[in-house]
Amino acid sequence: MAIAKAERLMNLALCLLGTRRPLTKHELRSSIEAYRDVFGPGAGHGTGDDAFNRMFERDKDDLRELGLVIETVDGIDGEVGYLARRDSNRLPPITLDAEEAAALGLAAKVWQQARLAGAASGALQKLRAAGMPLAGDVDDVDAGQPHSALEPRIPTHEASFEPLMLACRDRRPVVFDYRKSNAARPAQRHLEPWILECWRGHWYVAGWDRDRGAERVFRLSRITGKVRSRQGEFTAPVPDHVTVRETVERWAGEAATGTARIKLRAGHGYPLRARALAVHPVDGDWDELEIPYGHGLDAWLVEFGPDVVVLEPAELRAEVIDRLRAVAKG
Secondary structure (H helix, E strand, C coil): CHHHHHHHHHHHHHHHHHCCCCEEHHHHHHHCHHHHHHHCCCCCCCCCHHHHHHHHHHHHHHHHHCCCCCEEEECCCCCEEEECCCCCCCCCCCCCCHHHHHHHHHHHHHHCCCCCHHHHHHHHHHHHHCCCCCCCCHHHCCCCCCCCCCCCCCCCCCCCHHHHHHHHHHCCCEEEEECCCCCCCCEEEEEEEEEEEEECCEEEEEEEECCCCEEEEEEHHHEEEEEEECCCCCCCCCCCCCCHHHHHHHHCCCCCCEEEEEEEECCCCHHHHHHCCEEEECCCCEEEEEEEECCCHHHHHHCCHHHEEEEECHHHHHHHHHHHHHHHHC
16 A cells, blocks of 8 residues: 555656646546546546545645645636646755765665665665765775775664564554563564664664553564554654664663673673673683673673673572573473
8 A cells, every 4th residue: 555655646746747737636637547547437436526636635745745846826717737847846956974975875785685775776876976975985085095994784684674664664553573582482562663773783673562552662683473564543652752772772781770790701792891891801711791780781691691690790690590591491
């Protein structure tokens, strides 16, 4: 349904942009295939003028919300016509500074692994043709400067990324099976998705959890099976600002309220080592680390399995053991 509507809006926009004179509703109804299929002769349903007028008005409002300037012109015969003049809808010159160009290039790399790969590549080619260097271009570095061997990437390997991205865009509820780090089996969750965000190499989706009746954040790598769309509107308002990263940081122990001591197997747990306040070698096999301790640290430590042993505090050690036992029972 979303794809059909997008195609109909695109055809209407092209028709209004391509005409030299105002077109009436009757002319648009007979010219656009999507309208003919639903309201033309032999369509069998929705053929009334009222139904077409309602759909046309919704489509016209949607195009205007997207930024298309549509003019309404009264004809000599009293019938209203519509057109979108090219000069009124021409984009101003695009100028990007170095940071904006780098961000745009990085975002395009995300879409290379999703359905928007073709559109992203086409957009970058047009910007390069306009003389705008983007991240990853050979010519965006001065001849006298050495080329970097590092190239920033944001992976999108999870199969749930694309359906969740489309659901966030179209404001559609979804349902999926989700396995928590301390759970033996996945549980079904009903979510009104708001936004996707990548943090420390992992993608998260934030939204309204209908089962809990509260805002929740889910890690995409823990979603099992397919993400399925559901009909209906969102039941909770979408906030103007969603703090995905702050929520994940709090759950991962970033909002620390104390310090924890752990033993970590040598050569393992580099994310833990990066956050460590101090590292003390114990022997050839283990190191002792002091790390920030906050809510949710136990869930993160469990992911390292037998490579981590919690020394203190006692409540953190107990929480990790309880999580490991829950997984072992499954």
